[in-house]
Amino acid sequence: MHIDTRERNYIVLSVLLMLIFATALMVSAFAYGIQVPVPYERVDPRTVATPGASPWGNPVEERVRELAPNKYEAYILAQAWVFLPNKITIPKGSSLTLYVTSKDVQHGFNIQGTNINMMILPGQVSTLTATFDKPGTYNIVCNEYCGVGHQTMYATIEVQP
Numbered sequence: 001m002h003i004d005t006r007e008r009n010y011i012v013l014s015v016l017l018m019l020i021f022a023t024a025l026m027v028s029a030f031a032y033g034i035q036v037p038v039p040y041e042r043v044d045p046r047t048v049a050t051p052g053a054s055p056w057g058n059p060v061e062e063r064v065r066e067l068a069p070n071k072y073e074a075y076i077l078a079q080a081w082v083f084l085p086n087k088i089t090i091p092k093g094s095s096l097t098l099y100v101t102s103k104d105v106q107h108g109f110n111i112q113g114t115n116i117n118m119m120i121l122p123g124q125v126s127t128l129t130a131t132f133d134k135p136g137t138y139n140i141v142c143n144e145y146c147g148v149g150h151q152t153m154y155a156t157i158e159v160q161p
């Protein structure tokens with residue numbers, strides 16, 4: 001079977017590109033530990049904030065829990081136009097697992113200065129785990145337009161020395 005030289009070159013080039021992309025994906029996933037936020041769980045956005053119905057229905061001060069020394073988890077509810085809890089305090093070097101869901105519309109969840117960036121959809125729980133080695137204040141912003149108060153929607157993570 002005869003294949004035109006130019007066509008053959010394009011086939012070789014496309015296969016090569018796919019191999020490069022696959023390699024980049026493997027390196028970022030295994031060498032750098034980059035995680036893609038995955039839908040962790042489905043919830044009903046109409047009842048998710050009902051007291052007793054889910055961790056997001058608990059009082060705000062009970063939504064951040066210390067599971068073990070330097071191991072924390074936080075259940076954050078995004079709604080127009082706040083994150084609750086809107087202030088999380090953890091000691092330096094802690095790992096923090098975030099479970100974030102929305103009870104109304106689509107929101108964003110970006111911790112500034114880090115690569116933590118999740119889309120928050122009603123009915124879906126997005127989760128990521130991060131370790132905070134540098135003390136300081138990390139700002140969390142909503143980076144998906146969610147209505148007139150969108151620019152006021154933020155929270156902070158306080159990492160203590």
Ligand SMILES: [Cu+2]
Nearest residue numbers: 107142146153
């Ligand atoms: Cu928002």
